[in-house]
Amino acid sequence: MGRDFVYVILGGGVAAGYAALEFVRRGVGRGELCIISEESVPPYERPALSKGYLLPEAPARLPTFYTCLGANDEQLSPAWYQEHGIDLVLGTRVKSANVKLKQLITTNGEIITYKILIIATGARALKLENFGISESDAENVCYLRNLTDANWLVDLMQNYRGGNAVVIGGGYIGMECAAALATNRMAVAMVFPDAYCMSRLFTPKIADFYENYYKSKGVAFIKRNALASFDNDSERMVEAVILKDGTRRPADIVVVSIGIRPNTDLFEDQLQLEKGGIKVNGRMQSSDPSVYAVGDVAAFPVKLFGNEIRRHEHVDAARKTAKHAVAAIMTCNAGDLDYLPFIYSRVFALSWQFYGDNVGRVVHYGDFASGKFGAYWIDKGVVVGAFLEGGNRDDHEAIAKVVRSKAAMNDVAELQRAGLEFAWRESQLxxxxxxxxxxxxxxxxxxxxxxxxxxxxxxxxx
Structure with missing residues (x-):
């Protein structure tokens, strides 16, 4: 039992949808392309899960956020795939892969063969069990990685509205989930071991702004601490979390956001790995010429950083690496991806964007009190990173251009004074x-x- 395809996309996340659209636009034939996904629905815009999907009023629901609406592009409904002759193999897990034979074997024993494979398996959430936390499989302990997770969390928030929620982790998803829980009128506490939230990106000054804003919405921060264990009731539902310092915190819902791990298991002995992901070149091609990798699972060279190999765990990288991989597969002159690292978030009434890298000396600017402020990172006399809260589209384009062009700046005092005006001025050069x-x-x-x-x-x- 088996099926043969010219192109197979393994994984049904954001990258798969954007790759499918690019294939169609570049003339893929009917019956040539297949997408295999463990989820039961076609690819959708995953950022919606930690944003609009969790809101109590007018929440986002499918079909409103199928790809590729996140880039203001065509919406790929189930009918779209059928119309273009693309096979969707949904609710299906691949248990083994043989790169030499160009075969994928599903859990039901079907063999799917390909000429070109795009690995878009993304990443999975790290679980508390990975860190030795027992009794962590209670029904009110949640993760947020897919639609099933989001639906479960929505149900819990509806059942425990007005109750207590604890978010384990102070990173990107933890911050967005905490905002959603607070919006659903829950008393929220965030627990993390760092000195301030979003420590991989934020500076202490930037973090202080967001922490104060969250506190004004009723969110408590328990820093330099960590989860030790749970108090469970007779039905094995969590009643409280016990922290490392012995503090007991009541919890009707626990949301765990402690990082992710790329899904490379099927290929670890067959493809070259680096930075925890599958190493690819600038065309997104792996160590096997017939295999490409995109999205969270791909470790690729970034021209802006001297072709240093990096992984970027964000939807923007998923979209752009997917499109570039298809361009490289379908044409001979696609060249190497020239990616500008980018990440953004929207919580409460706030909205920030970041471009580049947060290394070197940081220069803050703007009015933190009014909520429109930013920062530049200067390394070796050039701007390598830029952050902005409260900007508009033109502002974001200006700071992105400054980072991409590596604008020269040695006068830190002038940069602090000029602030966003510096980006506008440089972009007009x-x-x-x-x-x-x-x-x-x-x-x-x-x-x-x-x-x-x-x-x-x-x-x-x-």
Whole structure:
């Protein structure tokens, strides 16, 4: 029992949807492409799970967030895949893979063969059992990685509205879940071992702003601490969490967000791994020429950082690596991905974006009291990272351009004073660059060159 395809995408997350759309736009034939997913629904925009899906009023629900609506593009409904002759093999787990034979074997014994494989298996949530926490499988201990997780958490919030929730972890998903729990009128406490929230990205000053804002919404922060055990009732439901310092905290819901692990198990003895993921080149091609990897599971060279191999655990990387992999597969001149690292979040009435890398000296700017502020990271005299809270689309484009161009800046005091104006000023330098052409070749030529520059920049950044 088996099926043969030219192209197979293994995994049904965000990357799979964006890859499918790119395949169709590049002329994939009917019956040539297959997507295998453990989930029972087609690919959807996963960020919705920690944002709109958990809200008590007008929550996001399928089919409103199938891919590729997150990039303001076409919505890939179940009918779309059928219309374009793409096989969706849903609710199916692959138990083994043989790269040499180009075979995938599902748990029901079906053999699916391919000529080209795209691994889009993403990552799984780290579980408390991985850290030796026993009695952690209670029904009110939640993770948030897929639609099933989100539905379970929604049910619990409805059942325990007005109750107590504890979030284990102070990172990205933990912060978004804490905001959602508070919005659902729960008393929320966040527990994490670091000195401040989002310590992998935020500076102490930035973290202080968000912690104070969250506190104004009723969220408590228990820092430099960790979960030790649970108090469970006779039905093995958690009643309270016990922390390392002996503190007992009541809990009707526990949300665990302590990191993820890329799903590389099927390929660990067959493909080269690095940074915890499958190592690929700038075309997203692995150590086996017939296998590509995209999204959370891919470790790829980042031109901006001297082709250093990195993994980027964010939807933006999933979308762009998927599209680039398909372009590389379907054409001979796709070149290497030129990716600008990007991450964003929306919680309560707040919205921030970050581009680049948070290394080197940090320079804060703006008005923290009003909620519009930011930071630049300067390394070796150039801007390598930029953060902005409360900006608009044009502001975000300006700071992204400054990071991509590695704008020179040695005067820290001037940068702090100029703040966002620096990004705007630097982003306008390209206009001055092409002004001389207006005098010698005419305004039309200058305008054409100007548009061409921005088109090429947009293509690299998207």
């Amino acid at each position: 390209v206009v001055k660059k092409y002004l001389p052409y207006a005098a010698t070749a005419g305004v039309g030529v200058a305008l054409a060159l100007f548009i061409a520059y921005f088109a090429s920049w947009y293509g690299r950044s998207s």
